[in-house]
Amino acid sequence: MMRSGFTYPDSPHRRRHGPLGYADYDSYRPWLRDEFDFRCVFCLIREQWGRVSGEFDVDHYIPLSIQPGGATDYDNLLYACRACNAAKGSHLIPDPAVVLTAREIVVYDDGTVEGIGEDAIRLIRVLDLNDVEYCRWRRTRLRIIDLAERYDRPLFNQLLGFPEDLPDLARLRPPGGNSRPDGIRESSLAKHERGELPPTY
Numbered sequence: 001m002m003r004s005g006f007t008y009p010d011s012p013h014r015r016r017h018g019p020l021g022y023a024d025y026d027s028y029r030p031w032l033r034d035e036f037d038f039r040c041v042f043c044l045i046r047e048q049w050g051r052v053s054g055e056f057d058v059d060h061y062i063p064l065s066i067q068p069g070g071a072t073d074y075d076n077l078l079y080a081c082r083a084c085n086a087a088k089g090s091h092l093i094p095d096p097a098v099v100l101t102a103r104e105i106v107v108y109d110d111g112t113v114e115g116i117g118e119d120a121i122r123l124i125r126v127l128d129l130n131d132v133e134y135c136r137w138r139r140t141r142l143r144i145i146d147l148a149e150r151y152d153r154p155l156f157n158q159l160l161g162f163p164e165d166l167p168d169l170a171r172l173r174p175p176g177g178n179s180r181p182d183g184i185r186e187s188s189l190a191k192h193e194r195g196e197l198p199p200t201y
Contacts, residue, residue, distance in 0.1 A: 006107040013097035016183035021176020030167035032079040040081035063090040087127045094119035111139030160200035
């Protein structure tokens with residue numbers, strides 16, 4: 001398996017968490033960080049690659065302008081970088097958690113991305129993932145990761161590892177409960193405590 005940092009999941013994402021009842025959608029942030037492996041569901045930029053805060057948004061898959069009642073519906077929420085969230089805007093798009101898999105999108109060494117199916121192609125177009133600056137940034141990031149893997153293993157592990165501030169979801173008490181309580185055991189912190197969290201992903 002490639003560990004470039006831009007390898008999309010092998011299969012569609014199945015939600016493992018189900019917190020309910022928070023009054024505002026940003027309260028779901030710790031759950032979404034863990035749900036989407038601390039990276040943007042669209043472009044795969046990771047928390048570890050930027051500033052400590054302010055680069056990631058809670059995004060509504062179905063925009064609030066279309067479905068106001070989905071503001072605090074966990075299954076309507078995504079974890080996205082600010083750039084992808086802004087590009088998506090109020091567009092109705094294919095579900096990235098379903099469409100953006102290793103079978104549907106390929107990232108090349110030159111930083112470009114290619115969609116295989118129509119839905120992936122549409123997502124790439126709407127999000128402008130092949131913008132010249134985006135491709136340059138992605139190409140640079142790929143090169144940094146490659147150099148770190150060859151010459152600086154601690155840096156490589158930092159770039160492709162999990163953040164240090166893994167959320168303790170077992171301590172959180174969503175007001176409406178948790179429709180998928182078994183997901184707590186599969187959270188990153190729980191795996192870390194059992195010694196099952198890989199050093200890189």
